[in-house]
Amino acid sequence: MRKLATGIALASLVVAAMLRGTAGAQGQPEGQLTIAFDASIAPTFLDPAETPGIGTPFAFLYAMHDALIKPLPGNDMAPCLAESWKESPDGLVWEFKLRQGLKFHNGDPFTAEDVKFSFQRYKGASAKLLRERVKAVEIPDPHRIRFVLDKPWPDFLVFYATPATGAAWVVPKKYIEKVGEDGFKRQPVGLGPYRFVRQSPGVELVLEANDQYWRKRPTIKTLVFKGVPDRTTRLAMLKTGEADIGYLMVGLEAATIKADPKLRLAKVISPAAWWLDFPEQWNPKSPWHDRRVRLAATMAVDKPALNEAERLGYSRLTGSIIPSVMDFALRIEPHPYDPAHAKRLLAEAGYPNGFDAGEVTPLPPFTTMGEAVANYLAAVGIRGRVRSMERATYMETWRTKTRRGLFVTVTAAPGNAASRIESFVISSAPYATGGYPDIDDLFQQQAQERDRKKREAQLHQIQRLMHERVMFGGIFEPATLHGIGPRVEEPGVGLSPQLYFTSPYEDMRLKKP
Numbered sequence: 001m002r003k004l005a006t007g008i009a010l011a012s013l014v015v016a017a018m019l020r021g022t023a024g025a026q027g028q029p030e031g032q033l034t035i036a037f038d039a040s041i042a043p044t045f046l047d048p049a050e051t052p053g054i055g056t057p058f059a060f061l062y063a064m065h066d067a068l069i070k071p072l073p074g075n076d077m078a079p080c081l082a083e084s085w086k087e088s089p090d091g092l093v094w095e096f097k098l099r100q101g102l103k104f105h106n107g108d109p110f111t112a113e114d115v116k117f118s119f120q121r122y123k124g125a126s127a128k129l130l131r132e133r134v135k136a137v138e139i140p141d142p143h144r145i146r147f148v149l150d151k152p153w154p155d156f157l158v159f160y161a162t163p164a165t166g167a168a169w170v171v172p173k174k175y176i177e178k179v180g181e182d183g184f185k186r187q188p189v190g191l192g193p194y195r196f197v198r199q200s201p202g203v204e205l206v207l208e209a210n211d212q213y214w215r216k217r218p219t220i221k222t223l224v225f226k227g228v229p230d231r232t233t234r235l236a237m238l239k240t241g242e243a244d245i246g247y248l249m250v251g252l253e254a255a256t257i258k259a260d261p262k263l264r265l266a267k268v269i270s271p272a273a274w275w276l277d278f279p280e281q282w283n284p285k286s287p288w289h290d291r292r293v294r295l296a297a298t299m300a301v302d303k304p305a306l307n308e309a310e311r312l313g314y315s316r317l318t319g320s321i322i323p324s325v326m327d328f329a330l331r332i333e334p335h336p337y338d339p340a341h342a343k344r345l346l347a348e349a350g351y352p353n354g355f356d357a358g359e360v361t362p363l364p365p366f367t368t369m370g371e372a373v374a375n376y377l378a379a380v381g382i383r384g385r386v387r388s389m390e391r392a393t394y395m396e397t398w399r400t401k402t403r404r405g406l407f408v409t410v411t412a413a414p415g416n417a418a419s420r421i422e423s424f425v426i427s428s429a430p431y432a433t434g435g436y437p438d439i440d441d442l443f444q445q446q447a448q449e450r451d452r453k454k455r456e457a458q459l460h461q462i463q464r465l466m467h468e469r470v471m472f473g474g475i476f477e478p479a480t481l482h483g484i485g486p487r488v489e490e491p492g493v494g495l496s497p498q499l500y501f502t503s504p505y506e507d508m509r510l511k512k513p
Helices: 002-026 058-064 112-121 127-133 156-161 173-186 231-240 251-259 291-300 303-311 339-348 367-380 391-399 417-424 437-448 452-468
Strands: 030-037 069-072 075-079 082-087 093-098 134-141 144-149 194-200 204-209 220-227 264-268 273-277 355-362 382-386 406-411 472-477 480-484 488-490
Touching (some): 030 231, 058 204, 093 112, 112 173, 127 134, 144 156, 156 417, 231 251, 251 480, 291 339, 291 472, 303 367, 303 472, 339 367, 355 367, 367 406, 417 437, 417 452, 437 452
Parallel strands (some): 355 406
Antiparallel strands (some): 069 075, 082 093, 134 144
């Protein structure tokens, strides 16, 4: 027994020495990496409570904050702040066991109180649905938390604990109660691999490595995000070395990067979709109220040519707003490019000479995408003026349902078909300006259906109805292209295929001098 004990002790010392050696080999974070981001950096992007049902804010949340569960390399629902979780046999209770010993960037300990506070504070996408379905939040002890539902909800984890929403991303309760909401916006504190240093709203965000991050210590000391909506400027910064990564480089700029031996083009097809959005289709006085007009607009757009021009042909064409790789997605082919048929449809609808569609608004900063769509529409008689706006303003217009004309839009928020339908399709959806009672009924049925095959059939039926009624004009599932400079060894693009941005930040590496 004494020999066994001695052997175990020696083995423990060897393991401890190996762990110390690994940590020492990793070393302290060094260097600076600059990202030329594709939009102005809104303060709301830094607050999980504000997260809409699109991917943009997660590019910052992944750096500064952390969630109970989130996509990581090799696992789309990886345990993070929650070590494990379980569902009760009746489907009414979800309990999470929290990781112990973690501290926020300001030193406050992480507990279940922070998780409950963050859930109650959340006001982003699906907040109304979550509050309706979660009857109570209980804290059995500081490192366990229970969510009690009003009835079984097969998609609770999708809506709560994936980037379909930001509800499971945790902020420090005591700190926010001390400094207030405005104080938190000025100096946000999180649990992520990088801590906030300073910001110039809209222009620049500077972060520094959190060498106590639970998953792994970042290798890069300083991250600098610069808000650069203009694509040519991002390319110039990449060429001069002012930026190490240029986000969302499409069209001519992407081709230029691909041809430059000093640069490289990183690409990933995340669960995203571009589509034509018809917010006025519910207004009986609008031309968009007529299905034939919406179908004409969809058939007027040359999707393969647009894919070549914008994404060098790497994207997947689609007739849906729900990416084909999502759970419960129904693969739908796009309506064909047929301008002659589009003109006939307009004539049948009472617009033989076309009509003035008002403004065509693309998601910023994808102006060339909007211009291309506007030109295709004009060729069949649907005349529109391209409108540009800031990303944060665009999101607010979308969320408040005050948009008019035609929107050319995209979302890259992960989730499944149900979460997309909840955000964009049903009558009560945060981004819908109307809806259909039969689709609303089907959605409610599937939300309570625990038989997977029956549920899939209901969700597929909703997607067929969306397509038949031309509620949206699908374009493509985009290949997201980023420009990578010569100093970067591992940019993190595609390590988590659920995410369009570089992630996880703690996995990024610069080349050694």
